[in-house]
Amino acid sequence: LFCFKIEITLIFWFQALMGKPYGSLPRKTVPRAEEATAMNFATLWDFSGFAQYSVLFYGYYNNQRTIGWLKFRMPLSYFLVGVGSIGYSFMIVTRTMAKNANDDGGGDDTSFNFSWKMFTSWDYLIGNPETADNKFASITTSFKEAIVEEQESRKEENIHLTRFLRVLANFLALCTLAGSGYLIFFVVRRSQQFALEGLENYGWWERNEVNTVMSLLGMFCPTLFDVISSLENYHPRIALRWQLGRIFALFLGNLYTFIIALMDEINLKARHLLSYTLEEEKIVKYNMTIWEASLYNGTIPENSTAPPIQVDPADVPRGPCWETMVGQEFVRLTVSDMMTTYITILIGDFLRAVFVRFFNYCWCWDLEYGFPSYSEFDISGNVLGLIFNQGMIWMGSFYAPCLPAINVFRLHTSMYLQCWAVMCCNVPQERVFKASRSNNFYMAMLLFILFLSTLPAVYTIVSIPPSFDCGPFSGKTRMFEVISETLEHDFPSWFGKVFGYASNPGLILPFILLMVLSIYYLNATSKSYKEANLELKKKLQSVRIENYSF
């Protein structure tokens, strides 16, 4: 949400207000050839056509150094906003984690476990009999689980069998992960072939194959992991963590395979067509000059400055633009993810509830307690889904600046839909084991995902040349050159010198070393504080017990 605010404010509004409006620049308009289909719903759904050339995507933005009367530095701001919003996200997540760690610092005090369950678990605000029944059930479950847990900790286990089963389970999980990764790779490759042969020859499935496959994998593999984990016989909290970890690995693997396949495609294009692209560049530029010349009807010699002819920008020939393509893929992925979620909720929860409620009378076994029953509201699964959604947004937002906006809209609608679904067709989870006391487990995952999501964007900023005909960085060899350009032109010269000295590797390496050492030191200090804390607690307890007996 913060990303959204910053991006929207800086990039979107300035460009929209200050930059030249739609239709005035070639890169902002739909080429003539595509105009016929530009407004078709199918094309719009595919995020090409009209949407491709809108503010949504990277390719829209002009590469002029400054815009308008404020001399607003467009390319620089795009770059800085992109990098800045990611940095800001990092800071926010880390700060939240630190705050949570403070609350969590009370420690895992289970000294009066059973007594507390007994004396303090009833909620005196409950006034509704149905809620009370739910509460009774949960209290009973909690008692039973605590008893079972107590017994298990005293039980002797067959170590070897358990270990063997756990190794087997992990092996199966790895196989699943590898399988899904391969499947995605295969599917992306196939979609490239389809694209080469022209998308008109194929139906809906081929066009949306990649997104549908990814969403389906995301739906079915977690249940598979659940089944596998029954082999392992862990304590429920640990089993939950393993489950979450595997789902995490699944999504990450999927996303990364997807990215790698995309990057591969880009590199392939770049390599095969590298000379060709340079040629193509030359050809396109040559075509443009010829075409301009033809407009002048050859009456005006090349060197003189002629009044610019009013040309309809739609007719200007256009070069390829890989950033927009990447952005499109991400937007499509987000949209299909959204659709999958809605459809899953409608079918999986609502239709199932309707079926169970109405067919229960004429069915052999009790549907409500037996097989289908009402679906549980899976808290951890939903939180994970949110985290991955955010990861996708972070990855794609550099190439499609309005992606956060789309996501906010999606979040609002899915929140209302899920609220309704939960009230009307879900039952609470049977085992409520939290993965961690505070929410730090999920925040840690969020941080990790943020880091991993920004890697691809950073990689492309640093090593792939931007397209020559689209986006704010066109014409440069690398995107980050916009910073050096700004330093040269806008800051006093001594600043540039200082910066040059500071970016010397001889200075940076010792600095990194210093940071690593200080992290180590802080870690050691915090450990010793924790131990001191525990000691003090133990002392307090024994002092209290001593005082009591007098």
Add this chain to the structure above:
Amino acid sequence: AYKRFSELLPKEERENACSARVPKSQILTLPELRANPFQHRICHVFSTSESGDDSMSFEDFLDMLSVFSDSATSDIKSHYAFRIFDFDEDGTLDRKDLEQLVNCLTGQGEESRLNSAEMEQLIQNILEESDIDKDGTINLSEFQHVVSRSPDFARWGGWGFIT
């Protein structure tokens, strides 16, 4: 609070609400008590009726609200909670009290109750944890000791200000 109380009285007696006593059956219709498994104990503890019919006067009603509100101290709450949980009113929580307590908490249905082995185990664990002088019962100070360590107890009751 006065309005709530007088609503529980039949029409004729509303004029005289300050000195009237509301019968137990009426009290149990309050939404906060309706679904509460300890409703009978609560009425009994707060009622000052000599005839033992658990009817409550306005002062009793106020007492009850103030103990369950957010502004009551932990001491007061633990004192009354102890009285509520003490089913046989002998001043300590012995095995039978604890058993009845557990049965209240697990609801009325047959499937949700604990079987006797589980019950044994549970009560054993509780006594191990809370019975400091090892006399087989939990008295008021042991109870207060345990319950004041709990992070959830500060919000016990939590009826807030009921107008």
